[in-house]
């Protein structure tokens with residue numbers, strides 16, 4: 001089965017509007033993936049992945065770290081952006097040029113020129129990890145989009161509407177895909193279905209997601 005599909009050309013469009021204000025750019029991050037992954041390894045060496053706690057006291061199944069001027073954190077006192085890594089007390093690593101360049105390129109292609117992200121949340125999903133439907137709303141200003149890059153194992157991305165109860169689209173995201181949402185979609189509910197088992201040739205048994213935001 002797989003061999004048959006592997007031999008077929010990928011006829012899916014490169015740029016797909018998935019909702020008003022939301023665009024999927026397939027494979028955009030494959031260009032320069034070696035530099036991207038090397039830069040990510042440097043970030044993770046300074047600020048290792050950790051499982052944060054929700055305000056309700058649950059350990060998140062996704063492990064996280066950040067780079068940029070500020071990083072998204074959660075603990076018993078709530079969700080927020082912080083300039084320092086709570087584990088080390090040090091500033092988060094700077095946002096490496098290959099990450100920032102990709103975010104800007106994606107934003108332009110998605111119709112959001114002038115994006116100036118100051119935060120990049122790095123999510124690591126091992127098989128079974130998931131992210132419940134949520135809105136990204138801890139940023140000061142919703143004028144800037146969210147740019148989300150998928151690397152490694154494939155995942156089912158859930159992209160809903162403005163209400164948690166809106167039935168989400170289920171999008172198959174693979175290595176290198178980028179989704180950007182802003183404007184009328186900026187506060188769309190989104191999440192990730194439990195990651196299936198597998199091993200990616202470059203990243204092994206995991207999916208890495210980079211979420212670029214303008215937090216302040």
Ligand code: SIN
Nearest residue numbers: 123148157192209211
């Ligand atoms: C997120 O919403 O922070 C992560 C989304 C994803 O992993 O695709």
Ligand code: FE2
Nearest residue numbers: 134135136190
């Ligand atoms: Fe999110």
